[in-house]
Amino acid sequence: MRLDKFLCDCGAGTRSEVKREIRAGLVTVNGEKALRPEQQIDEAKDRVCHRGKPCIYEKYVYYLLHKPAGVVSATEDAKERTVLDLLGEERREGIFPVGRLDKDTEGLLLLTDDGALAHELTSPAKHVEKEYECLLARPFDVTQKYMLEQGVDIGEKEPTRPAVVRILDEKRITLTITEGRFHQVKRMLRAVGNEVVYLKRLRMGALALDETLPAGGFRRLTAEETENLRK
Secondary structure, three states: OEHHHHHHHOOOOOHHHHHHHHHOOOEEEOOEEOOOOOOEOOOOOOOEEEOOEEOOOOOOOEEEEEEOOOOEOOOOOOOOOEHHHHHHHHOOOOOEEOOOOOOOOEEEEEEEOOHHHHHHHHOOOOOOOEEEEEEEOOOOOHHHHHHHHHOOOOOOOOOOOOOEEEEEEOOEEEEEEOOOOOOHHHHHHHHOOOOEEEEEEEEEOOEEOOOOOOOOOEEEOOHHHHHHHHO
């Protein structure tokens, strides 16, 4: 692996920042000063230090992204801006979004290169909770709430699994589902005679949206958040 990529993966900075640090003599490999960003290292054996501190290689990375509307949940797209484009220089090979949010939907999206964890979070058999805030076109009533909590017919072989609904005000609710069908939230509200005009994901499993992040902002997960997701 290239030394500059290794340092980025360890969280030492962006690619351009670590290149400057290497050329400034602030990085050592096995006790010897490194001066070339393209130097090849063995991440499992070589001892790399940045500004005198050992760098611990991260096999996987996890980013919490506040996805904005207008960006697609894909690794690449010929016409549209993708969620990976938002990472800029922190983007590393192999990262992908866990699940997807519609282009016009905002909120929590996990980005990682950990395929095993992604499978656990998106597997239909696991029934991982996903909570959404919904702004509706028409007033929401207790009859609609009851229907959603029983499961509704959205035109597929099986009705949806029972949802959890909280009424926030006349036209605003939170809806928690344990499936990931195509356009599911919008189709569920349509099935009970309403329409979603704004949708924001607040939570997936144990991971909640960091409301201090602006739309388009991201940060790495804490060790505690990663461990809670695994549980």
